[in-house]
Amino acid sequence: MSESTTIRPLRAAEVSTWDQQADVVIAGYGIAGVCAAIEAARAGADVLILERTGGWGGAASMAGGFIYLGGGTPLQQALGFEDTPENMETFMLAAFGPGVDKAKIADYSRGSVEHYNWLVDCGVPFREAFWGEPGWEPPHDEGLMYSGGENSAPFNTLAVPAPRGHVPQMANKRTGAKGGGYMLMKPLVETAESLGVRVEYDIRIGRLVVDDDRVVGLTARRYGKEIAIRADRGVVLATGSFAYQKEMIEGYAPRLIGRPAAAIEEHDGIGIRLAHALGAQLAHMDATEVAFMADPQLMARGIVVNGRGQRYITEDTYPGRIGQATLIQQDNQSYLVIDEQSYEKALTTETATPFFRQPPTWVAETSAELEAEMGLPTRALQSTIEVYNLHAEQGRDPLLGKKPEWLRPLRGPLAAFDMRGFTAGFTLGGLRTDLDSRVLHVSGEPIAGLYAAGRCTSGLCAGGYASGASLGDGSFYGRRAGLAVAASSPSADRSSIQTHVRN
């Protein structure tokens, strides 16, 4: 076959030789890929995973490992938290929009307990311990934590707060040995391989191969050679986000230009682009997760203000919401202001992100002096602090709804941190899939033979985000992809394809 860098589909009639063949071919060996592989193999399919790098894991194995689960999981119950699928759905509808896929959120909420049990059955360990302090992650190996602002304004008045960030137990987090994402992936990979799933590493997918309108395989490059791989039942795309594809970031999510994070360089949008070339529907291509590089223990005790010295979000919420609000709504202009007493208190707490505990940029005896040092307009910050203090004295935050436990007037020596531009993130938009992870054509019908899951799809999050939504979505709909592709009819009788399969 001639070499090519195009991503246009290749017609099956142009494939002279199929170098490999499987019932199900999965592109990408991260969380979505491994879950698809397990379910497809259990359903009796012969599964081949193609992985671009030299090892399994994808972005998942680098991640902190939150999986967003709820509705009353055994872990939630054991730790005394009440939750129902309906309550989970109510929160997700409010927090993950606007424009969420309502059917997917309903489906996910209802399937969440079963999915938790499935993960446990595959060997994913969760320790029965809850971490209730502000933070990006638990500092140890606690298995449950609030990870989406469920217990903060405005969501704590819309749904009953329940923590849903489930974290696989880490081997030894303090030594940095293996994080939660690794501890999620490892048992899943072992499960897949025990089922006979085949894996090819160091292989890069090229083009989808189509027979009429059905996807019947793909081309790939391995050690510089282009090969064709036939997928009798279908192809599953599990190739991750487009955080590292410059043209797509510029064209769809330009606020992330130059600031990718929590993604891997292999996240070049290839799965999205290959399916798009077939007319696959897309959704929410502008949506992004946004990390904010501040210590949540400091933020909860202080105030976060924008470039005009105004508060704009409750400081005790999920820090990813602060990141989104900062990047998207405040032009990435942000400062954290705290007084000495609260600063010192915060420093006594444990944190999973000690590298965010930097010295303050400015310190001053009074808010007037601090304001002047920061270069803010006269009275801009002072009046913000006065209004905050006026209400904090009464244990209230009518502006933003911060919880009383974090409300204390800012007094005496003050410190401020320059947080301008301290955001980074990954993309949440991608292929529109149905509840069976079938890739939908822009016309609304599924594209035969093509499935997708994980961050190459537009999943649960249309705009908002919670930590764990990506691993949750990817694992849940990865499974659906595996089940659906294994159950599908094989593509046209092979004798009609005028080629032979070598292996």
Next chain:
Amino acid sequence: MSESTTIRPLRAAEVSTWDQQADVVIAGYGIAGVCAAIEAARAGADVLILERTGGWGGAASMAGGFIYLGGGTPLQQALGFEDTPENMETFMLAAFGPGVDKAKIADYSRGSVEHYNWLVDCGVPFREAFWGEPGWEPPHDEGLMYSGGENSAPFNTLAVPAPRGHVPQMANKRTGAKGGGYMLMKPLVETAESLGVRVEYDIRIGRLVVDDDRVVGLTARRYGKEIAIRADRGVVLATGSFAYQKEMIEGYAPRLIGRPAAAIEEHDGIGIRLAHALGAQLAHMDATEVAFMADPQLMARGIVVNGRGQRYITEDTYPGRIGQATLIQQDNQSYLVIDEQSYEKALTTETATPFFRQPPTWVAETSAELEAEMGLPTRALQSTIEVYNLHAEQGRDPLLGKKPEWLRPLRGPLAAFDMRGFTAGFTLGGLRTDLDSRVLHVSGEPIAGLYAAGRCTSGLCAGGYASGASLGDGSFYGRRAGLAVAASSPSADRSSIQTHVRN
């Protein structure tokens, strides 16, 4: 041919009879379509326009009629405004992003004077008069106005302010007879028809017809009958935005759910979807123009605050920027606050939008009383007014850069207008096209035989907007589409197509 509602492309081999034929087939008879038709016809092509409604005009003929032009147009020069292509480009790069198509903005700025002259040569009338007051449009038939915040912060410090909103002279605006958009379209339509351009009304496009990877025609429905129309040189999509396509709004631009404006119901994204089904690249699908239903004369004299009583944008800027900031960055929560003296002064001015001059929602003697009546947290609005007044007394607005001419402390009886949810708009995202208006495939190469212009493309505006950018972009790149399609090679020798053309 069988009936079908799919939007998947149809293979030419499946077309048994071509009911009509032209060198160039243009879908949509709005601003982009008419300009494409003129240029293609002048280049010698036989042109057929297909229009879904019973008449020409599209959204353009309903519009106020701003065309965004500059770089030193004769009208700018006659009215004493200096501008250069480079200065125009600098403004557009700053105001229309993030993520703008830099090549398109450079191209457009450099071609803008020629484009003005071309419009005038086609008979579009511009009156040599400038309207310099805040407003959505000139109240009479003035030909030039600031329409994008060029003379407001932050742009007035980044580029030399120059008005670029060029408005065709209206027949009699006061009687509501014919607006600027109509006066733009009418001479262009007359020009097109004088060149022998053929038009079919009441015909709705169905599917694109492809021969190999080239677009060679389309199907359409006319009076319930599906017909096939061959386009020997190419098809131009000029079908407008997707403001009225519910699924696309939910999937790409959900903040506009339930609030389409300045679009027509025919703006159902059909051109985008047909090309997308062929793998056409998209861009900035989340971008939206946003109208804010307030009187700019009132806003410039007052303060605009969000749901927390905080100012968030300079009130003397282009009101569409206030709309975008309100909908996207302030969750559609906004109030306008003004004092009695400024309110009465504003009411003495002329306005093109008298229907936005509604009575205030609240009036009060003091800011404390007003704040309480509005239900804002104690001291939230009062402190905003105090900070504003403190600086306004010195003729400065260090928070947001409002110009001194509009700065006066708010004193005495105050009024406030409830502007929550008072936004509406249309979509700016769409097909990615090159400078010749060729529709690009997701792989980056042009799709042979397919061109697009106007609001079905992602044009000059990736995020920001100026009034006139749509008619400017649509007319400019409509022309480019017409030139390029007329100059292209005819599709494969007709004898190779096993069909005949009826007409």
